Amino acid sequence: MPHELDEIDVGIVASLQQDGRKSFRQIARELQISTPTVQARYQRLVNIGLIKSISPVIDSTNLATEEKEKLEICDCHGSHDMSLKSGMSVQIKCDLCDGPIGEKPHILKFANFERFFCCNTCKTQYKEKNKGRIQSITEKFQKESKNKFLKAVASITSLSVIGAGVCINHGIEHIFHSATNLA
Numbered sequence: 001m002p003h004e005l006d007e008i009d010v011g012i013v014a015s016l017q018q019d020g021r022k023s024f025r026q027i028a029r030e031l032q033i034s035t036p037t038v039q040a041r042y043q044r045l046v047n048i049g050l051i052k053s054i055s056p057v058i059d060s061t062n063l064a065t066e067e068k069e070k071l072e073i074c075d076c077h078g079s080h081d082m083s084l085k086s087g088m089s090v091q092i093k094c095d096l097c098d099g100p101i102g103e104k105p106h107i108l109k110f111a112n113f114e115r116f117f118c119c120n121t122c123k124t125q126y127k128e129k130n131k132g133r134i135q136s137i138t139e140k141f142q143k144e145s146k147n148k149f150l151k152a153v154a155s156i157t158s159l160s161v162i163g164a165g166v167c168i169n170h171g172i173e174h175i176f177h178s179a180t181n182l183a
Contacts, residue, residue: 002089003048008033010086012041013051020054047114050090096122096129110134111141 011031015022024042028035045051092101095115099122106117108127117123127134 002091003044003050005050005086005088005090007086008037008041009045010088012038012045016051016054020056043112044114048090048092048116092116094118094122096126111137113137 008031012027015027015030024038025035028038031038042051092105093099094101094117096117099118101116101118106120106123108115108117108123115123115126117126
């Protein structure tokens, strides 16, 4: 099952090739899309195996002459600056056996990860082999999500306290009223 790249995917990869240190927010501004869209698309490109890592590019001209001799040469035989185009497809491989995935992949979703498999057997074996790791990642993700939720609730609560006193019965509606009162 190939994943067809669109203009957003290509834009994200091109932006990261330009400068891998860019934040998702910077990329979102460049592409005129939302930051969560960039995050989700980036994660998908990582999950399908197109993006393996974001690596530093070393400017050897800044090294002392004697240090340049110690550098290891990359022997990957591929271009680091690939020119992707919308409509290109990425062939997804099974995360267990590295075999090709047909039209209908078997997908395992946990936390913010997706793993792709050629068959139910590979999916089941992967789950069994990585049961502890999957559980640990899922628990950590749930804990982080809960903390973000609690911070959002605390933020909303503090806004209603600032606005016009504590109003537990009216909730969010009260925040809008108090925001107009503050202005």
